[in-house]
Amino acid sequence: GQNIDQPTEMTATEGAIVQINCTYQTSGFNGLFWYQQHAGEAPTFLSYNVLDGLEEKGRFSSFLSRSKGYSYLLLKELQMKDSASYLCAVFYAGNNRKLIWGLGTSLAVNP
Amino acid sequence: DAGITQSPRHKVTETGTPVTLRCHQTENHRYMYWYRQDPGHGLRLIHYSYGVKDTDKGEVSDGYSVSRSKTEDFLLTLESATSSQTSVYFCAIKESTGGLETQYFGPGTRLLVL
Numbered sequence: 001g002q003n004i005d006q007p008t009e010m011t012a013t014e015g016a017i018v019q020i021n022c023t024y025q026t027s028g029f030n031g032l033f034w035y036q037q038h039a040g041e042a043p044t045f046l047s048y049n050v051l052d053g054l055e056e057k058g059r060f061s062s063f064l065s066r067s068k069g070y071s072y073l074l075l076k077e078l079q080m081k082d083s084a085s086y087l088c089a090v091f092y093a094g095n096n097r098k099l100i101w102g103l104g105t106s107l108a109v110n111p
Numbered sequence: 112d113a114g115i116t117q118s119p120r121h122k123v124t125e126t127g128t129p130v131t132l133r134c135h136q137t138e139n140h141r142y143m144y145w146y147r148q149d150p151g152h153g154l155r156l157i158h159y160s161y162g163v164k165d166t167d168k169g170e171v172s173d174g175y176s177v178s179r180s181k182t183e184d185f186l187l188t189l190e191s192a193t194s195s196q197t198s199v200y201f202c203a204i205k206e207s208t209g210g211l212e213t214q215y216f217g218p219g220t221r222l223l224v225l
Contacts, residue, residue: 042216103153
């Protein structure tokens with residue numbers, strides 16, 4: 001199969017840094033997405049990685065290691081509004097351009 | 112904002128009745144998708160479309176059909192609703208920019224089948 005694994009839940013403190021990990025099977029890998037989903041809302045696109053390394057976008061960064069089948073989303077200077085579910089999704093080659101989705105990591109930011 | 116709307120936003124129906132959900136987009140995207148999202152299962156693809164009258168099944172297509180007679184509209188029909196189809200349904204489009212293909216989601220439809 002093409003399982004995507006993420007921790008189910010995480011908690012962190014306002015102002016801190018949190019790292020959300022995602023592991024996936026490497027065979028056929030063709031790109032990895034991170035989405036944010038607030039409760040009761042639709043997922044919204046955060047970042048995309050296809051090459052090894054770190055992509056930075058303001059307080060959010062995403063890292064990819066293709067050889068290890070590993071990515072993480074790094075959230076800095078946490079704010080209460082960052083409390084949400086974070087979804088990792090992977091494109092696999094030959095999969096008719098469909099994404100395989102992880103179950104998401106529910107992040108609670110406490111004051 | 113990818114110009115995606117879904118209707119209805121909420122619906123309560125009874126087992127055995129047909130239900131049609133509508134996804135409408137205003138930006139002429141070729142690819143459109145229907146997902147359902149349930150606790151413990153994440154997002155699961157029901158059907159997708161790669162053009163007018165061109166559709167294909169996803170991983171959980173049983174009990175669902177789709178139609179795309181115009182670029183802007185992608186309809187999802189539950190032929191005879193069952194309680195297991197109680198879920199949140201999201202429509203998505205795929206936007207291609209500079210080689211990056213990203214899916215953007217509509218606001219969702221909450222369906223309760225009694």
